Amino acid sequence: MKTATIRMKVNGDWRRAEVRSGDTLLEALRGRLGVHSPKEGCGRGDCGACTVLLDGRAVRSCLVLAVEADGREVTTVEGVGGGKMHAVQEECIARNVFQCGFCAPGMILAAAALLAKNPAPTAKEVREALAGNLCRCTGYEPIVEAVLAAAKRMGGGRDEATKDAKFAKGKKGGGKK
Ligand code: FES
Ligand code: FES
Numbered sequence: 001m002k003t004a005t006i007r008m009k010v011n012g013d014w015r016r017a018e019v020r021s022g023d024t025l026l027e028a029l030r031g032r033l034g035v036h037s038p039k040e041g042c043g044r045g046d047c048g049a050c051t052v053l054l055d056g057r058a059v060r061s062c063l064v065l066a067v068e069a070d071g072r073e074v075t076t077v078e079g080v081g082g083g084k085m086h087a088v089q090e091e092c093i094a095r096n097v098f099q100c101g102f103c104a105p106g107m108i109l110a111a112a113a114l115l116a117k118n119p120a121p122t123a124k125e126v127r128e129a130l131a132g133n134l135c136r137c138t139g140y141e142p143i144v145e146a147v148l149a150a151a152k153r154m155g156g157g158r159d160e161a162t163k164d165a166k167f168a169k170g171k172k173g174g175g176k177k
Contacts, residue, residue, distance in 0.1 A: 006070035010035060011079025019066040019067035026050045027058075027067035031074070037077045037105040041134070042137035048133030051106035052076050060132075077105040080112045087150035088112055088113060095146050107133045111147045119156025 001020045008015055010033060017032040029035040029052070041049035043062050050061040053075035064110070080086045085093075098104045105106045107130060114121055114129035126147045127140070135143065151157035 004067055004070075006067055006068050008071075009073040011075060012082075016133070017066065021065075021067065023066040024062050025052070025054070025064040025066050025069050025074070026061035028069070029061060029068065029074070031103065035076055035078070039102055040107065041102070046134070048106040049103055051109045051133065053080070053109055053113060056113065056116060058110045075109070077108050080109060086112055086154045088115065088147055091146040091150040095142060095149075097138055097142040097146050103133055103135040103137075107135065107143055111143075111150070114149070115151055115154060115156065119154060120151060121148070
């Protein structure tokens with residue numbers, strides 16, 4: 001199979017990787033560059049575990065060819081806070097929202113991408129933004145509440161959003177995405 005050398009700015013540092021034409025961005029990150037935070041769950045775009053930011057946009061790295069990322073900026077959970085922890089990470093840790101943690105990198109990146117374009121999302125908008133990220137452990141509502149709290153801490157957020165989350169939790173028992 002044909003190979004190529006690509007360059008990607010990964011979490012602020014330019015990195016080179018030798019990839020095959022059919023390699024995915026996920027394979028390049030994990031297999032060539034040793035960046036293991038993006039997880040391989042389904043490998044076909046269904047679970048969101050492999051989510052990374054490509055030029056700031058949340059993408060499923062199992063569906064992106066590595067060569068498509070050549071010359072572009074890739075952010076994983078290690079770099080999403082720009083040298084410190086992102087508010088979403090801090091709120092998730094403070095609230096102990098994750099259990100096994102397999103979904104955590106993808107969830108955090110999807111949430112960070114949402115807050116970058118919508119600093120004051122409603123609970124419904126958070127749920128929609130995270131809808132493609134599956135979690136087997138949490139029931140989702142603790143994650144939604146952590147994202148809303150992060151929005152408030154970052155200067156966005158809204159009281160209605162928090163109320164909406166509480167209302168939904170009471171109504172649905174927190175089990176639905
Ligand atoms: Fe990419 Fe599941 S591993 S979406
Ligand atoms: Fe286990 Fe989300 S914390 S899959």
